[in-house]
């Protein structure tokens with residue numbers, strides 16, 4: 577290993593690492609070169625390209641014969657490439673149309689994922705529909721969606737609409753557009769009239785302040801714990817009035833993987849349950865690259881709720 581990051585710093589060589597590097601070089605020399613490079617065209621914002629295409633990933637990919645090539649999203653894709661895979665997370669209408677045309681004329685290219693399927697996750701009204709229809713119950717647990725209501729009327733009519741729909745306070749108010757992360761918590765009927773539709777109101781489910789982020793990449797599943805909002809009790813309900821805004825909570829939340837947590841709260845959802853859920857959602861949504869935010873209802877072992885899904889999230 578080489579220590580000292582700045583130019584002119586003294587370089588110290590770790591003999592073990594140097595030997596390993598030399599061995600790897602030898603292996604590379606004798607290993608057969610990949611038959612052909614796999615070209616992955618990517619259309620991402622510069623922020624996303626930076627967070628996703630880190631040097632380590634590029635290096636690993638190169639070793640496996642995978643090359644990442646930036647796509648110019650303003651030019652027809654047929655004039656670029658050729659690509660084996662197109663990886664994208666841009667939302668403009670012009671881009672969507674270019675991509676659809678390309679999909680029709682290039683069925684041999686894997687587009688990750690079809691724009692129509694992604695659109696389903698970009699709207700919080702349709703986002704959780706498949707989880708709700710799946711209504712998964714097996715011997716490992718149940719997976720539900722919190723009761724929710726889409727609101728696109730005058731804010732003054734929200735309390736009545738909430739009563740009619742049978743939703744209980746507190747409610748999490750989420751902007752309809754999933755790219756917006758300006759969420760809030762409303763404890764009382766009056767604060768509901770201060771919200772700004774269009775939005776989705778979701779019953780707040782107590783879950784002990786820990787959530788599970790389940791990442792799905794094709795057949796692979798990875799789960800991590802993150803801190804989340806704490807439980808709300810009866811006292812909080814009677815003592816709090818107003819709208820509590822909590823923008824970008826998931827970005828602020830630290831990983832809860834190494835924390836000293838109550839095991840009943842921290843236990844990861846059972847793997848077989850996640851496998852069925854991921855397989856079914858992949859099939860029903862037609863997506864291969866997304867994540868599911870899950871919580872366990874506090875005081876239960878096996879009742880889970882899906883509260884959010886994101887296309888091509890930060891991994």
Ligand SMILES: Nc1ncnc2c1ncn2[C@@H]1O[C@H](COP(=O)(O)OP(=O)(O)OP(=O)(O)O)[C@@H](O)[C@H]1O
Nearest residue numbers: 722748757778779780781804805825826883884886
């Ligand atoms: N129904 C709910 N019950 C309890 N807590 C919730 C509920 N919905 C959201 N939360 C809490 O609020 C956080 C943000 O909600 P959500 O994940 O829907 O927002 P988001 O802005 O789409 O997040 P992301 O950055 O993951 O896209 C969750 O991570 C969780 O801590």
Ligand SMILES: O=P(O)(O)O[C@H]1[C@H](OP(=O)(O)O)[C@@H](OP(=O)(O)O)[C@@H](O)[C@@H](O)[C@@H]1OP(=O)(O)O
Nearest residue numbers: 623624627628754755826827886888889890891
């Ligand atoms: O950059 P992007 O637009 O993809 O931002 C995504 C972000 O990933 P990044 O870390 O790669 O930026 C993710 O963050 P972490 O959960 O990993 O903290 C997550 O918040 C997604 O919900 C965001 O996607 P969006 O909901 O806005 O589409």
Ligand SMILES: [Mg+2]
Nearest residue numbers: 826869884885
């Ligand atoms: Mg989320």
Ligand SMILES: [Mg+2]
Nearest residue numbers: 754884885886
């Ligand atoms: Mg989200």
